[in-house]
Amino acid sequence: MALNNPYATYKNQSVNTATAEDLTLKLYEGCIKFINLAIIGIDQKNIELSNTNIIKAQNIINELNITLNMDYEISKNLRALYDYLNRRLVEANISKDKDILEEVKEFVVEFRDTWKQAMIIARKGK
Numbered sequence: 135m136a137l138n139n140p141y142a143t144y145k146n147q148s149v150n151t152a153t154a155e156d157l158t159l160k161l162y163e164g165c166i167k168f169i170n171l172a173i174i175g176i177d178q179k180n181i182e183l184s185n186t187n188i189i190k191a192q193n194i195i196n197e198l199n200i201t202l203n204m205d206y207e208i209s210k211n212l213r214a215l216y217d218y219l220n221r222r223l224v225e226a227n228i229s230k231d232k233d234i235l236e237e238v239k240e241f242v243v244e245f246r247d248t249w250k251q252a253m254i255i256a257r258k259g260k
Contacts, residue, residue, distance in 0.1 A: 159249055161194050166246065169242065188227040192224070196216075196220060198212075199212075199213060202216075215241065222234050223235075
């Protein structure tokens with residue numbers, strides 16, 4: 135009988151009990167992490183590492199995109215930005231271009247920081 139991994143159990147529990155707002159924050163943070171790993175892969179000339187992590191970042195951007203509530207005007211703007219970031223990630227993966235990854239990361243960091251501020255404001259308003 136295999137022993138349960140306490141870290142995996144904690145991680146699973148934190149996702150299962152997280153609010154939608156917290157999950158969005160985790161997606162932004164995961165995207166930044168995967169972009170950083172892709173940059174390391176490019177630096178190390180490790181094509182598999184860079185490719186795998188760029189695809190993970192793309193998957194997160196796609197998830198953020200498809201979960202937008204299009205009843206709000208800002209969602210239309212975010213959809214256009216997410217589409218742009220996805221295209222840039224494809225370009226970065228093809229060309230193994232760290233500058234493109236840094237550009238995408240700047241956007242995602244800005245989204246994350248803005249999202250954190252929105253969460254703080256929303257919680258104060260409750």
